Amino acid sequence: xxxxxxxxxxxxxxxxxxxxxxxxxxxxxxxxxxxxxxxxxxxxxxxxxxxxxxxxxxxxxxxxxxxxxxxxxxxxxxxxxxxxxxxxxxxxxxxxxxxxxxxxxxxxxxxxxxxxxxxxxxxxxxxxxxxxxxxxxxxxxxxxxxxxxxxxxxxxxxxxxxxxxxxxxxxxxxxxxxxxxxxxxxxxxxxxxxxxxxxxxxxxxxxxxxxxxxxxxxxxxxxxxxxxxxxxxxxxxxxxxxxxxxxxxxxxxxxxxxxxxxxxxxxxxxxxxxxxxxxxxxxxxxxxxxxxxxxxxxxxxxxxxxxxxxxxxx
Amino acid sequence: xxxxxxxxxxxxxxxxxxxxxxxxxxxxxxxxxxxxxxxxxxxxxxxxxxxxxxxxxxxxxxxxxxxxxxxxxxxxxxxxxxxxxxxxxxxxxxxxxxxxxxxxxxxxxxxxxxxxxxxxxxxxxxxxxxxxxxxxxxxxxxxxxxxxxxxxxxxxxxxxxxxxxxxxxxxxxxxxxxxxxxxxxxxxxxxxxxxxxxxxxxxxxxxxxxxxxxxxxx
Numbered sequence: 001x002x003x004x005x006x007x008x009x010x011x012x013x014x015x016x017x018x019x020x021x022x023x024x025x026x027x028x029x030x031x032x033x034x035x036x037x038x039x040x041x042x043x044x045x046x047x048x049x050x051x052x053x054x055x056x057x058x059x060x061x062x063x064x065x066x067x068x069x070x071x072x073x074x075x076x077x078x079x080x081x082x083x084x085x086x087x088x089x090x091x092x093x094x095x096x097x098x099x100x101x102x103x104x105x106x107x108x109x110x111x112x113x114x115x116x117x118x119x120x121x122x123x124x125x126x127x128x129x130x131x132x133x134x135x136x137x138x139x140x141x142x143x144x145x146x147x148x149x150x151x152x153x154x155x156x157x158x159x160x161x162x163x164x165x166x167x168x169x170x171x172x173x174x175x176x177x178x179x180x181x182x183x184x185x186x187x188x189x190x191x192x193x194x195x196x197x198x199x200x201x202x203x204x205x206x207x208x209x210x211x212x213x214x215x216x217x218x219x220x221x222x223x224x225x226x227x228x229x230x231x232x233x234x235x236x237x238x239x240x241x242x243x244x245x246x247x248x249x250x251x252x253x254x255x256x257x258x259x260x261x262x263x264x265x266x267x268x269x270x271x272x273x274x275x276x277x278x279x280x281x282x283x284x285x286x287x288x289x290x291x292x293x294x295x296x297x298x299x300x301x302x303x304x305x306x307x308x309x310x311x312x313x314x
Numbered sequence: 315x316x317x318x319x320x321x322x323x324x325x326x327x328x329x330x331x332x333x334x335x336x337x338x339x340x341x342x343x344x345x346x347x348x349x350x351x352x353x354x355x356x357x358x359x360x361x362x363x364x365x366x367x368x369x370x371x372x373x374x375x376x377x378x379x380x381x382x383x384x385x386x387x388x389x390x391x392x393x394x395x396x397x398x399x400x401x402x403x404x405x406x407x408x409x410x411x412x413x414x415x416x417x418x419x420x421x422x423x424x425x426x427x428x429x430x431x432x433x434x435x436x437x438x439x440x441x442x443x444x445x446x447x448x449x450x451x452x453x454x455x456x457x458x459x460x461x462x463x464x465x466x467x468x469x470x471x472x473x474x475x476x477x478x479x480x481x482x483x484x485x486x487x488x489x490x491x492x493x494x495x496x497x498x499x500x501x502x503x504x505x506x507x508x509x510x511x512x513x514x515x516x517x518x519x520x521x522x523x524x525x526x527x528x529x530x531x532x
Contacts, residue, residue, distance in 0.1 A: 048440055070444075077442035088437035091531045092455040102441040104451065133531045153441075 001026040001157060001189040002047060007056035009042050016042040017053065018213035024191050024206070026156075029183050031200040032193040034210035040193040043210070044161050047191065048080050049073060061156050078106050081150030085162035087142040089134040095121070095145050096130030102152040120148040124178060140171035147178065151186075158182070160192035164199060176202045197235055201282055207232060225253060225287050228314040237289035239276045244293070247275055248303065251312035252288040260309050261290075267305065270297035315500050323490060324506065330404050330485035331514075334476045338411035339469050346416040346468075347461075349375070350423025351449055361435075361445045378417030383475045386414050387482060407484030411475055419468045426460030427453050459530040466522025470515050477511075487511055 002024035009017040016039045024030040034040045045051040047058055049065050057066045063076055089098050096117050103113045121127050124144040134142055143163060150158055160179070164172040180203045182188045194200065200207050200221070208218035209231050217224065217231055224232040233251065234241075243249060252260075265272055277290035294302055303313050349371065355361045356368040381389070387410040391401050394409040430453055438452045454461070477488020487507050495504025 050436055050440055074442040074444055077440060080440070082437065082440040084433055084437055086431075086433055088431070088433040090434060090452065090456060092458060092529075101438070101443075101451070105438075105441055105443045105447055135531050149441075159440075 001061060002030075002191055003059040004043070004047065005057050005059075007043065007046055007058070008054045009039075009046060009051060010054045015213050017046065017056075020056075020210075020213070020215055022208060022215070022218070024157075024189060026189055027183070027187050028205040029179070029190045029192065029203050031204035031207045032191070032210055033195070033197065033200050033207055034193075035195060038210040039213040040210050041161060042213075044159055044191065044193045047159055048077055048082060078102065078153045079155050079157070081153065081155035081158040083143065083146045083150050083158065083160050083163045085165050087134070087139075087146045087166075089142060089145055089149075091134055093134075094130060095126065095132050095134065095137070098134065098145055099130075099148045099152055102149060106153060116152065117148075120151055123151070123182075124148045138171075139167050140174060143167065143171075143175050144178065147175075147182070151182070151188075156189060158188050158190045160190060160194075162194060163192065165194065165196070172196075172199070173202070179203060200232075201236060201280060221282055222253065222285075225251060225282075226312055228312070233289065236280055236282075236287075237278055239289065239291050243291060244275065246295075247291055247293040249314050250288075250290045250292060250306060251314070252279075252290070253312070254285070254310055258309075260306060260311060261292075264302045264305060268298040268302040270294045270299055270302050315494070315503055320503055320506065323494070323503070324487075324510065327485060327487045327490040327507075328510065330489075331473065331476055331487045333404055334407050334411060334479060334484060334486055335469060335472045337408045338415060338472050338476075339465070341408065341412040342415040342419050342468060342472070343465060345412065346419035347423055349416060349420035350427065351453070353420060353424040354427045354453070355445070355449065361448060375417040375420055378413070379421070381414075383410070383414045384478050384481065386410055387478065391482075402483035404479075404484050404486075406482060407476065407479040411472055411479070414475055415468055415472055418471060419464060422464035422467060423457075423461060426457040426464055429460055430456040459526040459532075462522060462526040462529060466519060466526070469518050469522075473511065473515060473518075487514075 002022065004020060004022040007017045007020040020039070020043055032040045032043060042051055046053045047060065049058065053066065057064055059065070060076070060080060065073060065076055068076060090101065093101065099117045099120050100113050103116060108116065117130065121130055124147050126141060126144050126148065134145065137145065164175050167175060176199060179190060183190055192199065204221060206218070206220045207224065209216045221232065224230045239249065261272055264270060271294070273293045273295070275291040275293060277288065279286055279288040307313055353368065353371055353375070356364040356371070358365050390410055390413055394406050395401050397409050398405050400406050434456060435448060435452060438448050443451070476484065476486050479486055480489025480492055487510060491504050491507040494500045495507060
């Protein structure tokens, strides 16, 4: 759905993006994770060409945006929703007026606009608040208005620029739940950037980790979790590094609550000493990671058994 | 001079001031608003960056602002004659008043428009809005409280400028104060005129503040 290839963005002497490629599949939630200054904001703004990349191409829904002239680009942008960290609502307009703005830009007739605005406000849980002013709303409600506005043009893609970074944890979760629901119900493809691992854990199907203008690793979360030594795994499941000699790290995907460890103890007569670990609920299902040391029995057999049960041993 | 004698004089002068300030405000907004918008739109990082054009406009505005009004008024007499066909009287004052106030107002407009958050403008760009739409539906409405404040300040400044209009026969309250109050030692008339001007400015400023506050939803 979104294909970015070889994106470079240079400001004077600063290289903000240094050859970034990204592939977001239709219907997924793709997170770009990184510290501030990693280039993720520039990347997002290159996707709808708010920033024109110095080199590289961006294709959204099969259309090469970098090849479009400004009028065509504006029409293409109407099919790409965007939400912002500080909401970027018009203080001069009511809630309904804000949601109507993109419809006005598209030249939708007034009656049709009003119908659509009511529908959108219901969708984000703000039905009946159309007459309010943005400054009468809480942060979470403002972001809901931002989301309704972004969806006005029936976009196939939603870009989220740190949309929850200005919100408290509970509100963050409610906004993420809304995004997840829109993703499921409308089949909306979402590309979000964030510096919060929590956001990636809660809603993302795929992730790219960025640092210094480059993508360090990317892929589906499920794949990255199964990749030994991936940064994602280390950051989601911090275990003391370096691993003590003789210890192994077990990564449980699928159903981490099956009792494989006690099964190993019974079958292979080993002592299992748990050094650390945790279980996290990720968008693709629960994943557990455990560091253990085995001793006193058929250790090799035990490890082989664990592997045969789909546990990643490293 | 008795109150009965002062009454008609004051009434006539107030009417002339109102006319001069009213018309020149109208024309100042008419010319100054687009100029202020241009200063923002053509700026580096603006909606349609044209730094060379912006520099030229900036210089023109600065020249306009650096001329003392009384000098400007006399300097542009040929232009005034060209526009209104006469160089004396109330109508003839509207021309220099407008020319003097346009650069001033344009700078105030520029400042008000810059107050509009860059994120709001970018959000509109991300929605596919063109430049004209952004100016009409984002910049101007969002800056409206600031623009009202700019008009208020400009009206007050124009009242001040218009006091010099007596020099070219424009009349008005300032002229009355000079001719009767100062030159004929009519101290009472002088005081009444000054009080009137103070009250007028206060009223306009309060009204402007009230409107700006009502329009602001930040």
